[in-house]
Amino acid sequence: METVILAVVIAVVVLGAIGGLVVSGRKKKQLPPSPPAAPSAPATPSVTAPPAEPHIGEEAETPHDEERRTIEEVGLPEAAEAEVPTVTPEVPAVEVPEPTAGRLVRLRARLSRSQNTLGKGLLTLLSREHLDDETWEEIEDTLLTADVGVTPTQELVERLRERVKVLGTRTPEDLRALLREELLTLIGTDADRSVHTHNGIGTNGDEIPGVVMVVGVNGTGKTTTTGKLARVLVADGKSVVLGAADTFRAAATDQLQTWGERVGARTVRGPENGDPASVAYDAVKEGIAEGADVVLIDTAGRLHTKTGLMDELGKVKRVVEKHGPVGEVLLVLDATTGQNGLVQARVFAEVVDITGVVLTKLDGTAKGGIIVAVQRELGVPVKLVGLGEGADDLAPFEPEAFVDALIG
Incomplete structure (x- = not known):
């Protein structure tokens, strides 16, 4: 009987030892690895530090122990007087137009480039050796094309025919002088062409x-x-x-x-x-x-x-x-x-x-x-x-x- 009781006690002790080893192994696996010890650091007593002040960025300054002031006690910095640039309104420069006297003469080259079709056409036709009816019709058509108008054209052609017949021999200079005179008569040189601006x-x-x-x-x-x-x-x-x-x-x-x-x-x-x-x-x-x-x-x-x-x-x-x-x-x-x-x-x-x-x-x-x-x-x-x-x-x-x- 004593032998049986002894065997049971031994079995309980063995099972208890095995259970302790298992529990001890599980606890060791759950613990995180401890950080390596600082080399040759002197032992210091364990002190609980207060929470650090929150900082912004890595270069935040270390807070200073200063007496806190209310917003009324904090003075605003004196504003420097800003220099206001002086803006001068841009005034357009007043132009001085060129004198009008003789302006048409100065623009004559430009005018002749566009107008000489009429003049040269008439001189070419009048320079023909035989001025038959067909030629005079061409002269008339040239004037009408230039918008001279029907009645003025007929008057000019009639005067030219009469004067060319009387003139006889026609040199280019004679024809130019004749045509100039008749065109001036047609346009008129006696009219008042000034712009009336008197008070x-x-x-x-x-x-x-x-x-x-x-x-x-x-x-x-x-x-x-x-x-x-x-x-x-x-x-x-x-x-x-x-x-x-x-x-x-x-x-x-x-x-x-x-x-x-x-x-x-x-x-x-x-x-x-x-x-x-x-x-x-x-x-x-x-x-x-x-x-x-x-x-x-x-x-x-x-x-x-x-x-x-x-x-x-x-x-x-x-x-x-x-x-x-x-x-x-x-x-x-x-x-x-x-x-x-x-x-x-x-x-x-x-x-x-x-x-x-x-x-x-x-x-x-x-x-x-x-x-x-x-x-x-x-x-x-x-x-x-x-x-x-x-x-x-x-x-x-x-x-x-x-x-x-x-x-x-």
């Missing part, structure tokens, strides 16, 4: 600036011509105020103001789509107040087929005349439009009293005969011609210089 007498008896209205359909270069005319007048020593009465085109108003700024002329403008007559009235009023020499009014370039809008143009003139007389009404025509330009001229003349014509784009066409045709149609002279895109390419029309350029 008028107002309705109250006081002196007012000379008033010039510029009319014409869209696309003829009317607004540009008004700006160039301002340069012509400034070049002749006159002070100018511009009236932007083409209120239906904002671009036209801006364009006119730019032209005025270049020569120091002020532009009176109104709201977009405003009353053109009101703007024209205000422009003359400002011109009187400033003591200006001339007021130029750029009107709306309406199609001549729209009767109501043409009546509006007549209204502009009537409203301006409440200040005093309008000294000049210039009709701007495109020299390239030919006979269609005559239709425009006729309709405008029915609405306002045209006193002179400005022919633009004369440098790009061989149809210089339109000068003769439009003068016959309106009974008024061509006063200015546009010979290019340059600012000073608007020239007073001089028949002698024009004919000389025409025949070379």
